[in-house]
Amino acid sequence: xxxxxxxxxxxxxxxxxxxxxxxxxxxxxxxxxxxxxxxxxxxxxxxxxxxxxxxxxxxxxxxxxxxxxxxxxxxxxxxxxxxxxxxxxxxxxxxxxxxxxxxxxxxxxxxxxxxxxxxxxxxxxxxxxxxxxxxxxxxxxxxxxxxxxxxxxxxxxxxxxxxxxxx
Numbered sequence: 001x002x003x004x005x006x007x008x009x010x011x012x013x014x015x016x017x018x019x020x021x022x023x024x025x026x027x028x029x030x031x032x033x034x035x036x037x038x039x040x041x042x043x044x045x046x047x048x049x050x051x052x053x054x055x056x057x058x059x060x061x062x063x064x065x066x067x068x069x070x071x072x073x074x075x076x077x078x079x080x081x082x083x084x085x086x087x088x089x090x091x092x093x094x095x096x097x098x099x100x101x102x103x104x105x106x107x108x109x110x111x112x113x114x115x116x117x118x119x120x121x122x123x124x125x126x127x128x129x130x131x132x133x134x135x136x137x138x139x140x141x142x143x144x145x146x147x148x149x150x151x152x153x154x155x156x157x158x159x160x161x162x163x164x165x166x167x
Contacts, residue, residue, distance in 0.1 A: 021063050021067040022077050022151075022152035023127065023148025023149070023154050025067035026154050027144075028049070028069075029072070030071075030154070030156075032101040035142060036100075038142065040133060041101065041104035044100070044106055044141060045107075045134060046108075047108060047113055047131065047132065047134070048113055049113060049132075050117055050130040050132075051064060051065075051068075051116050051129050052121060052128040052129065053118065053121035054127050055127050055129055055148065056116035056118035059114075060116075065110065066089045068114060069092050069108070070088065070089065072108075072131075073101070073102065074101040092110055093110055095109070122147070125147035127147055127149070128146070129145070129146050130146075131144050131145075
C-alpha cells in the first residue's frame with residue numbers, strides 16, 4: 001500500500017462541510033476566473049448566486065454564503081488566511097463592493113445577491129448552484145451551473161458529472 005498524506009483524508013476549509021464550503025468556494029472561484037478570462041468583468045454590474053437543495057437548506061449554518069463570496073473574490077480555498085477571509089466577508093456583509101477575482105469591484109448586497117432556494121433540487125445533484133453575471137439592465141451576460149459532488153470536488157454542466165479535483 002502506498003503512503004498517503006493526511007491532506008488526502010481531511011480537506012482544509014472554512015466551514016464544517018467540504019461539500020458545503022470547499023466545493024462552493026471552488027465553483028465560485030472558477031466562475032469568477034471564467035469571467036476574467038472572457039474579459040467580461042468590466043461589463044458586469046451585478047452577480048447573482050442561487051444555491052439549491054441541500055446547499056440552500058444548510059447554507060448559512062455551514063458558511064456556504066461566505067464560501068461563495070470568498071471564491072468570487074478570487075481567494076483560493078487551500079491558501080486563504082482565515083482572518084483575512086472573515087474580514088473580507090464582514091466587509092461585504094456591511095455593504096462594501098465585492099472585488100471579483102481580485103480585479104473588478106461590483107456592488108454585492110449579500111441578501112439580494114445570494115439566494116437560498118432550499119425547495120428546489122436540481123436533477124443532477126442535491127448540491128447545486130448557479131452563478132449569473134448581469135449587465136446594467138439586468139441582462140444575463142454569462143451563467144454557469146455547478147455541483148459540489150463531495151469532498152470539495154466540483155462538477156459543472158459542461159463536464160456532465162466529470163468532477164474537477166484539486167488534491
